[in-house]
Amino acid sequence: MKVVGAYLLALLGSNTFPSAEDINNILDSVGAEAEEERLQFLLSKVKGKDITELIASGREKFASVPHFVVGVVVLLLHQELLQLQLRPRKRKLRGRGVR
Template sequence: MRYVAAYCLAALGGATPSAKDIEKILSSVGVDCDAALAGKVISELEGKDLQEVIAEGMTKVGSMPVGGGGGGAAAAPAADAPAAAEEKKEEEPEEESDDDMGFGLFD
């Protein structure tokens, strides 16, 4: 994932990223770069429009199971997101307790 993220950052510059660009980005944050993995990312994305690849991937994310309780239900469609946000707004926030057992984290 870090190689794809570095590729996307390099692509923001406007030019087609190279393995050296990926290596430079990763090394700037103290991460070692495997030239073979960087080369694989470059070869897989070569000749493709990054925006189209991202858009295609986003359509697949919606059908991906998210795990958790309830028998492995899939993610809710994006159209239901505003309704869920409204439900959360309607709930009253819980009272915060100052009962910290006599000490605080930053005391």
């Protein structure tokens, strides 16, 4: 989910076709890392596709999912977000003279 989130953030930032490097930079900024396999899988699935078409397609598929499954997904996403917030963040000191 974090890879998808970073991809969407790049799109919101007017990057029409985010690269793997763009997504990794976004994730690095919050101390997260992406598995290369998942990153490449996402990029292969969205290559050359418009985000509005992807969202519309996802909505159609999601509409057929029973409602209790949606609740479970929301709960799992919430738990993953909490884990990301509780993890210590890596801070990079860039050119500030601190050693």
